[in-house]
Amino acid sequence: MPELPEVETVRIGLNENTLGWQIEGGEVLLPRAIAYPENSEAFLAAVIGAEFTEWQRRGKYLIAQLSQGDRLGVHLRMTGSLLWYDRDTAVGKHTRVRLFLKEKRKGKKEKKVGLKELRFDDQRTFGKVWWVPSHQPTESIITGLQNLGLEPFDPEFTSDHLAAKFSRTGRPIKTVLLDQETVAGIGNIYADESLFLGKIHPQKAANSLSLEQVISLRLGIIRSLSDGIAKGGTTFSSFQNVAGLKGNYINTAWVFRRTGQPCNVCGTLISRIKLGGRSTHFCSQCQSL
DNA sequence: GGTACTACCTGGAGGC
DNA sequence: TGCCTCCAGGTAGTAC
Numbered sequence: 305m306p307e308l309p310e311v312e313t314v315r316i317g318l319n320e321n322t323l324g325w326q327i328e329g330g331e332v333l334l335p336r337a338i339a340y341p342e343n344s345e346a347f348l349a350a351v352i353g354a355e356f357t358e359w360q361r362r363g364k365y366l367i368a369q370l371s372q373g374d375r376l377g378v379h380l381r382m383t384g385s386l387l388w389y390d391r392d393t394a395v396g397k398h399t400r401v402r403l404f405l406k407e408k409r410k411g412k413k414e415k416k417v418g419l420k421e422l423r424f425d426d427q428r429t430f431g432k433v434w435w436v437p438s439h440q441p442t443e444s445i446i447t448g449l450q451n452l453g454l455e456p457f458d459p460e461f462t463s464d465h466l467a468a469k470f471s472r473t474g475r476p477i478k479t480v481l482l483d484q485e486t487v488a489g490i491g492n493i494y495a496d497e498s499l500f501l502g503k504i505h506p507q508k509a510a511n512s513l514s515l516e517q518v519i520s521l522r523l524g525i526i527r528s529l530s531d532g533i534a535k536g537g538t539t540f541s542s543f544q545n546v547a548g549l550k551g552n553y554i555n556t557a558w559v560f561r562r563t564g565q566p567c568n569v570c571g572t573l574i575s576r577i578k579l580g581g582r583s584t585h586f587c588s589q590c591q592s593l
Numbered sequence: 594g595g596t597a598c599t600a601c602c603t604g605g606a607g608g609c
Numbered sequence: 610t611g612c613c614t615c616c617a618g619g620t621a622g623t624a625c
Binding site for chain 2 (some may be wrong): 383398428429430472473475479522534541580
């Protein structure tokens, strides 16, 4: 379940590995993984010849800047991975898109010095890949970017900003945190962890939070996401970084998937409820309603 | 406009 | 062992 820390971990790995590599071919094994253009052939025709110059992240979206001014967008959704392989690595059962790369070195003559492959694997096939032509804004193609909220590490992501967002809705705070228009990048794992760190019950109405609670929640969001990044993300079933390594955050999670286990702070058994159709984990003692 | 619900999808777990 | 059902969850679309 890649959320902001997992996507950021992937972004770092992609910037370490793919820059300066040129796409010389590819293969789309699952056409519906390509969100734009509409068919796989057009997608491959568009990206072949391009070179990766930088990978950026916006919320849970990865966006590659390509040498010709185009962009390549990727959303891993639930089970997607971008993996950096040697070209001769056997194709996996869940491989959806392959991009064949050659390394270019600058000099009098560019010469081929390596053959690698950037592979998009996705077990549940919810992930998407976009190609964005240079003359179009990224948001016009990747429409999910249009209404994204602030990044949690943005200087403008203040308690006042959050309080203003929360004041507009009486929905449960957990549901509001999962809404990408509130904060970009939070998913089910870090919503539960942030609420625990902020000592706020997930069912509490967003517009009923005091300013003190908003301040506490903001710090909880930043802390949980920072810890997640520091530990290379969370792994339950499928997340792995570009090198195929799993994250370690779950080993230190406060509440997520710890139903029935004692709270690390007070010893109360961790509870689990359904909220907005999602599993929600919390400590009934530490988190006040 | 705000909110709640559903579909999408696959593999693992559990029950029989 | 094999079959069936349920569950997991990010996002877009739909209904109210």
